[in-house]
Amino acid sequence: MELEKRDRVTGRMTTGHEWNGIEELETPIPRLVFYFLGATILFSVICWVLYPTWPLGSTFTKGLTGFDQRNLVTEQVARADAERAAAWAGKVEAMSYAEIEADPALMEPVREAGRTLFVDNCAACHGVNATGGPGFPNLTAKSWLWGGEPEAIEETIKVGINSTNDDTRVSQMMAFGRDGVLAAAQISDVVTYVRSLSGAEGDAARMEAGKEVFAANCVACHGDDAKGSHDVGAPDLTDHFWIYGGDTSSVYTSVYSGRQGHMPHWDTRLSPLQVKLLTLYVHTLDGAPN
Amino acid sequence: MKEFFHRKIERNAIGFVVAIVAVASIGGFIEIAPLFTIHETVEEAPDMRTYTPLELAGRNIYIREGCYACHSQMIRTLRDEVERYGPYSLAVESKYDHPMLWGSKRTGPDLARLGEKYSDAWHVAHLINPRDVVPESVMPKYGWLMRNELRIDDLGEHLVAQQAVGVPYTSEMVDNAVQDARGQAAPDTDAASAVAERYGEATHVRAFDGDPSRLTEMDALVAYLQILGKLTDKANQQAAAVEVEEQ
Numbered sequence: 001m002e003l004e005k006r007d008r009v010t011g012r013m014t015t016g017h018e019w020n021g022i023e024e025l026e027t028p029i030p031r032l033v034f035y036f037l038g039a040t041i042l043f044s045v046i047c048w049v050l051y052p053t054w055p056l057g058s059t060f061t062k063g064l065t066g067f068d069q070r071n072l073v074t075e076q077v078a079r080a081d082a083e084r085a086a087a088w089a090g091k092v093e094a095m096s097y098a099e100i101e102a103d104p105a106l107m108e109p110v111r112e113a114g115r116t117l118f119v120d121n122c123a124a125c126h127g128v129n130a131t132g133g134p135g136f137p138n139l140t141a142k143s144w145l146w147g148g149e150p151e152a153i154e155e156t157i158k159v160g161i162n163s164t165n166d167d168t169r170v171s172q173m174m175a176f177g178r179d180g181v182l183a184a185a186q187i188s189d190v191v192t193y194v195r196s197l198s199g200a201e202g203d204a205a206r207m208e209a210g211k212e213v214f215a216a217n218c219v220a221c222h223g224d225d226a227k228g229s230h231d232v233g234a235p236d237l238t239d240h241f242w243i244y245g246g247d248t249s250s251v252y253t254s255v256y257s258g259r260q261g262h263m264p265h266w267d268t269r270l271s272p273l274q275v276k277l278l279t280l281y282v283h284t285l286d287g288a289p290n
Numbered sequence: 291m292k293e294f295f296h297r298k299i300e301r302n303a304i305g306f307v308v309a310i311v312a313v314a315s316i317g318g319f320i321e322i323a324p325l326f327t328i329h330e331t332v333e334e335a336p337d338m339r340t341y342t343p344l345e346l347a348g349r350n351i352y353i354r355e356g357c358y359a360c361h362s363q364m365i366r367t368l369r370d371e372v373e374r375y376g377p378y379s380l381a382v383e384s385k386y387d388h389p390m391l392w393g394s395k396r397t398g399p400d401l402a403r404l405g406e407k408y409s410d411a412w413h414v415a416h417l418i419n420p421r422d423v424v425p426e427s428v429m430p431k432y433g434w435l436m437r438n439e440l441r442i443d444d445l446g447e448h449l450v451a452q453q454a455v456g457v458p459y460t461s462e463m464v465d466n467a468v469q470d471a472r473g474q475a476a477p478d479t480d481a482a483s484a485v486a487e488r489y490g491e492a493t494h495v496r497a498f499d500g501d502p503s504r505l506t507e508m509d510a511l512v513a514y515l516q517i518l519g520k521l522t523d524k525a526n527q528q529a530a531a532v533e534v535e536e537q
């Protein structure tokens with residue numbers, strides 16, 4: 001084996017290894033790559049000094065900058081809150097609902113922040129445009145279960161409906177069929193009557209019979225005029241909005257097996273300011289897609 | 291000098307093997323060493339409870355269906371994540387997760403604080419067909435969860451396996467795993483009150499899939515989803531403590 005031999009073609013030295021006449025050249029890595037590698041090593045050494053790096057049993061090297069991601073994110077959130085409070089959120093916290101809504105300049109950031117909160121938290125059930133879906137109320141319909149004043153909306157958001165909150169709003173549509181309160185024919189009658197309240201056509205005799213069943217069983221919650229009650233979260237049956245569907249079989253199912261909608265409570269998940277923003281957003285929804 | 295060292299070590303087989311092992315073990319040591327002191331570095335959460343047998347069964351379904359491939363369970367210490375999902379995740383919150391399901395990819399949203407955010411009915415509708423409630427969703431349908439009877443006869447053994455890796459299930463919990471799984475989805479029964487007694491009053495006891503007469507895979511998965519981030523309140527307490535410090 002010949003060491004320190006110069007290759008004739010490239011002019012480089014060989015390593016001295018040779019296989020069946022094929023020789024290996026000793027080509028150094030390019031200067032640029034070499035210095036770059038050196039720079040990255042230097043960079044990591046600087047980072048060891050400045051930032052938390054080495055584990056030392058139950059603790060670790062803290063670094064000269066005292067950097068801590070948890071503190072950083074807490075600070076960032078706090079700073080953003082403070083900036084928002086100075087710009088407009090402070091006013092929102094201090095003013096009443098009526099005052100805020102009368103101030104178009106203030107309502108602009110409120111609506112924007114409210115929409116973000118709505119999409120993050122409420123849209124899964126109520127839809128991105130708040131138009132609801134089967135089992136989840138349409139919030140643009142102005143057909144409120146618990147009242148549409150800002151204070152009522154705020155309360156609903158805070159405590160939820162049939163939720164795990166101690167002060168939750170409680171609402172239960174009884175299972176008139178399953179629990180044997182009404183016979184199948186009576187349910188069909190009352191369904192015909194209830195659907196007629198919002199203009200659906202039906203057999204006149206059934207409607208008449210249904211009216212009596214309604215008066216005997218339903219008026220306690222839904223009211224004599226079937227306009228519902230905000231005190232017990234009973235829906236208005238005379239409008240065109242249905243939470244669980246307004247066709248005969250859906251209404252039949254509602255009467256037969258009852259309904260117990262559930263809205264989670266948000267008082268532990270959202271701050272009072274966030275609840276207020278959401279309330280304003282929901283209260284001023286006009287049904288137009290944003 | 292360079293030439294000399296290289297030649298020498300390459301020609302000593304045993305010495306070269308020892309050198310390779312020594313260098314390769316540096317990486318291993320750096321990964322393993324922090325685990326020696328993990329009991330000192332993970333936060334304490336005395337209020338933390340274990341998964342109930344039904345929730346554990348739901349967790350197994352979550353793993354079986356590969357939910358972790360599109361959903362993470364780890365809120366990072368970044369402002370946008372904290373503002374969207376809630377307080378950042380703490381190590382202690384995954385204490386009873388074997389294996390952990392932090393995930394590394396988010397096609398769907400993070401689920402670390404999903405518990406009690408939506409209603410059971412929403413979860414059921416969403417799992418049967420996500421498009422019914424979120425029209426723009428790309429999540430697959432999981433309708434069979436509603437049809438499949440949940441397998442519970444082996445739940446006791448699952449609890450024993452968790453015990454073996456350090457989850458503090460008592461032998462009473464193991465013995466009653468099957469009844470507890472049934473009880474948690476059958477409110478107003480003796481079995482239901484027994485679950486609350488064993489796992490704490492805050493345990494959700496509901497007919498998760500809306501039908502108390504059957505115990506389906508849907509019951510288990512929804513029970514699991516509704517407890518995500520709710521085993522301990524530590525993360526909220528920590529966030530509150532930092533705020534107080536600042537004021």
